[in-house]
Amino acid sequence: MTVATGVGSMPGEDQDAFGTAVRLVLEELPDLPHLPEVPGRGATASMTGRGLAVLSDLGADLQPAGWRLTGTDGPGVDHRRARSLLGQDLDHLEEQAEGYTGSFKIQVAGPWTLAATVERPRGDKVLADHGARRDLAQALAEGVRDHVRDVRRRLPGVDRLVVQVDEPALATVLAGKIPTASGWGRHRTVHPPEASAALAWVFEAITDEGAEPWLHSCSADAPLGLARGAGARGLSVDLSQVGAAGHDQLAEALEKGETVVLGVAPSTDPARQPTDTQLTESVLRWLDMLGLDPATIGAGLAISPTCGLAGASYTWTRRVLPLLRTTAGNLTD
Template sequence: MIPSPQHSPSPVAEPASAFVDSATATALGPWPGTDPVEAAKVSVGIFPGPNLPFLPQLPARGVGSDSIGRTAVLLPELPVDVQPYGWRFVDRAGLDFRRAESALSTDINVLADVVGAGELSPAAFKVHVAGPFSLAASIHLHYGERAVRDYGARRDIGQSLAAGLQVHALKVQSAVPGTALTLQIDEPHIAAVLAGSIPTASGYRTLRAIPRSELRQTWSDLVAAAREAGFSQIAINLAPAEQALAAKAPAERSPSDAADGASAIEATMWRQALEIALEAGIDAVAVPLNRLDGGHWEMLAGALESGVGVWAGTVPVSAGQAPPSYAALVERIMRPWRKLGLAESGLNQLRITEESSLAVLTPQEARAVLGRSLDVAQALGDIRNA
């Protein structure tokens, strides 16, 4: 059992059930470049209320600024370091841990400076963390196997992350006083975890799938802990990893056959993860539109009608290419929306984001994508309020 941090507990945040009069926009978190000052200025500047500014993550800075290392430093009593095969739990914190801790602290301090210098007071602000199962799939135990293999390790990661959110919320709240905090929980590897397609250390076998009941309980517990930590809104982001943890194909099967089979199973598991996420007490779910079929849209329609928000990953991210017109992107949403008979009055439950990580773009290209997200949100608001 991971002990709670020693400080006065934050008041339990009540989920905000009301939506504003229009669709809104935010970004998922990763940002190009290495300048935290510029990134913070873009975030708080381009997303005025009721849109949602965010704490940028700058993976180009290297070790410790990736999503796993950035979240791992929030885990009390579970220090990590970097090995040739990735992050690993260790007995005591070393240079890699301190580097990740320093990068996160710098980002929060820079945010405070930018908000203070501009005399800004965002009504809401978002932070994102890697979810417990993607952490377990990405961090290795001392003997080299991924932590997702071990139930005790998975349990400890979930409990430690819940405790770490208490401290993280207090630090961000001190940087942006009076803001309502939103937490985005990223689970890019959840389909592979449920499908049992995460490779072993040797790469020639796969690790056993986790039970869906464990996923449901862990997510529900984490959402409850996040509310106790002071987060007023919680979203689970199911955008898949851009670099999957793919297992090597067994010798008796061709690589293409193995890949096709794993892909089909993971697609089924992704659908189940979406269903479980919608039952975990969240306020919103983030999904990329390019992954949705008619069945997914029907699930989301039910969630929307029950008051859950949808963060729609709408704007493609393509280096060297301008984003599509806002009219074409609005049609990506309105076509299935109208086909399902959803009321246009419900369009304010949408928050528009990019499809995938902005870190692969230049800062100028990334700003163009964010601008297009705002255009789409505005257009949906016009449709709703016409």
């Protein structure tokens, strides 16, 4: 059965918006709802803020230039606020999802996206320091273990928990295109073995806790083969950004019983709204191009918006989720 799901982020700027998002995903994405992210609430609710909120044994604070690790000085006030906000969101989810059974998805920023966006205590990105990169990835892996346990405690009826590791910066990190603090240079390329090892720590932590690790990237040239080799058992992509090598990896993943999530619906308000028939045809054309029979894929295929919905209007958000649900039904039939 093909299911519809969301990438993660939703529009809004306050806690009421988060509550609305929870109700919406539970109602419109019943086969694979997710913990919404509402980054419009500020830096503590951003992808980076949420990722830092999960870290184990590493502190951070918020500077004018962005998030910065604090070394042994412990978490700053904004880091504590990020952790508190995540706890409040989980409290709200627990209340709204009482009695829910089935599959559920949570999201966390990956080690390389955090390394590319968070500064070291002495300045410049974590990406600039091999030891700091390792420490951050390992702290994230340990923190994810605790996070998964907490979510399982709050949602005891969930029999399949997916942890989506968001890595929008991974391809840029591998290509050596992340700017240095001065803006005049670029950080050195991270070689695939190191990139794979850091991802593997996080994926292994997820697997060890009985959850299912996915990698999400809506960027062009996402290294899907590297992610699968590191232990990802699901790949979530913007279909329009996938290159030839990526299509091969997606096809192989489906053939091996792994999950592929195709981002097919616009994540911001389109000038012309697609119909469920158009979205269905786009997925069927893709399957035909790869020589895959929709009847043999089973539950391995899911569909979603092309990326997060934080930049969409409330109107489009309320339309696109039912649109995806109808499209998934078409593909199942």
